[in-house]
Amino acid sequence: MRRRLRGLLVGFLSATLATTAVTGCSSAPGGAPGDVTITVAGLPPATQPNVRRQFLEQVAAFEEANPGIDVQPTETEWEARTFAARLAGGRLETVLRVPLTEPARMFARGQIADITAEAAALPHADAFDRRALAPVTDPSGRLFGLPVSEYALGLVYNRELFARAGLDPERPPATWEEVRRAAAAVWEATGVAGFAMPTTNNTGGWVLTAMTYTHGGRMEQEVDGATVATFDTEPARAALDLLRAMRWEDASMGTQHLRNAADIGKDFAAGRVAMMVATPSFYVEHVTQYGGDPAAYGMAALPSAGTPATLLGGDVAVVSPTATAEERAAAVAWIDFYYLKRKYDPAFAETVAASLAADDVPVGFPTVPLYGPEVTEPARQAELRHANVPVENFRPFETGLAEQEFVTEPPVAAQEAYAALDAAVQAVLTRQDADPAAELRRAQEKAAPALARDQR
């Protein structure tokens, strides 16, 4: 028995040593001395074989074009719940893709790297559209990320429900008054909620902020050198009062008012919501995840109440704050190769688009141009040659976008501001006697300590 135990122990030790030796070899950066290894998040899971294969092919192509850089992809996606733990544990990837709402605060906390110098060396760096870079630029002009897909918020509508309600799907609402009338018409004709507003996970505050921008307002303003919450203003009251009227006077918003933007997206795809505020990229989820009808998907610019404006959404590629100078440079080179090159290199854009279309990945919905038109347009035209989305359905959105001002997130404690505004939206949609002005004042008081704390 003892001999057997000893044998087992020897076997275990040998196996451990062998494993250590093998992993030691594999973890060392391959190639010549001076090579740099970076980890990049966002490798699609094995359940999406086509997109995953495409990603890995791009990794191989990048490594071939940059022999000194070894790219190790991971399936990690940014998630609020795990980000802190991975950061503290030193497990953060060198390149991570995060929603546009996050990086400003992460940079202020020192949780992502300053990549101003590396980005300045990129091709067409001087042709970046300032509006597109605004969400990733701090007040002193430092760049803390690169937008990889930016979308302006717009009005997504169900063309089929519009037709059933006697509305013209080619002429979607351009003002909030028209939205109200269309919602009432859809509700009356079909019994489907004409317009849905998210209210939880800070998405209610997010959309209300965008609506306020279209009324000419801002949720935060500079007063005596400090940024303060200015929720209770005429534009915000008008936006909230519009929701109140649609909910209680027209009863055109249905009865479910405690859900986030993703919940509404599912209902929209199922034909249970006629209009909602979303980005054009929602088309991907609509078709690939929720089984929505591509032909029913229509998109217009965010309606206005006198001030054509919109809020940007999308994703930003950021770099780990612990990356060395070489790793930072390699990371920015990867971001350029994988995310940006297709926006400025027509030949590359066409290759990528053809490949994506061959795998039934949606191609051709509009994005916010990251560069000026002289750089963007040829690449966009090359991509459109392989478009497989109903491009015409996005035409009202593209037409309206040209006139809109792109307004960024509230600059300080945006998430706390959105959370406080969530409650105001919930109040107006769930309680008939709720007063929009009083709810906005209450939300403003709730958000004030967070704004003050962030500016200490």
Added chain:
Amino acid sequence: MSGGTRSPAATPRRHPRPRPHVRPPGRPGRRRPGAARRALAALAFLLPTLLVFGYFAWWPILRSVTLSFQHTNLIDPPSWVGWANFGYVLTDPLLATTVRNTVWFVLLALVLGFPLPLFLAVVMSELRRFGALFRVLVYLPVVVPPVVAVLLWRWFYDPDYGLFNQALGLVGLGPYPWLQSTATAMPSLVLQATWAAAGSSVLIYLAALVSVPTELYEAAEIDGASIRRRLWHVTLPHLRGVLLVMLLLQIIGTFRVFTEPFVLTDGGPEDSTTTILLLIYRYAFVYGDYGAAAALGVLLAIALAALSAVYLRATRRWNPS
């Protein structure tokens, strides 16, 4: 046991009996041979558990306490900020709301969730047939992963397509707003939480009921005691110890309510279901203020510890152990 008379059980406490000999026979002061080796062996067996427990339970608690006095971005060395995190948390306008909501949840859970499992256990213990089947049915919700169960109930509560409104509509009732109203949102969460947790409590009560001597029931029956009197005078006194512990565990458990408001309502409508733990979560993972999250966590732990101490003190004379 009526006023004035001293319980016989009190006597030994006033005049404690001499401690029994714990040292084995032998010469006084001399350790038994091999005792040290056995103690070392025991320690060696205990050590892995202590290390694991220390690393995963006590160390994080210590870290939380230190973090509550720090400002950190989890990259650079943390800086000490004194009581600033506590100051921020205590002046947050949402804190009072979350405390009120949490206490409301605890009270509702006590009223609804505490007696129900006991009632079910007593009824099931009386069953002569199908006892096993009922035990399985009652325990089934515990087997369902919590988030799955909560998502299921989210569909139950849907005002348009939900099971409850559809079913009640068949008999001409509703539709009810369930989670959509500040008045009904919290009771709706309690209902779900009770459904999810009752199975475990029922099993514990059933196990405790087995220990009640059957002769007492027989004697009570001979004396003509009704079911209610048997329950009141035989069953409950014997379950007293279990009941007290279960009550304390329930109070502590419900004070830490998180999953239900997180998944079902995200604290809404109008913050009417935002609980203390949900606020801690938001501080840490939505707002990135780990110091404030730790500070509120420490405050909650202190409050719960104080509550437990008061509870144990107040119930000491009823506790048979």
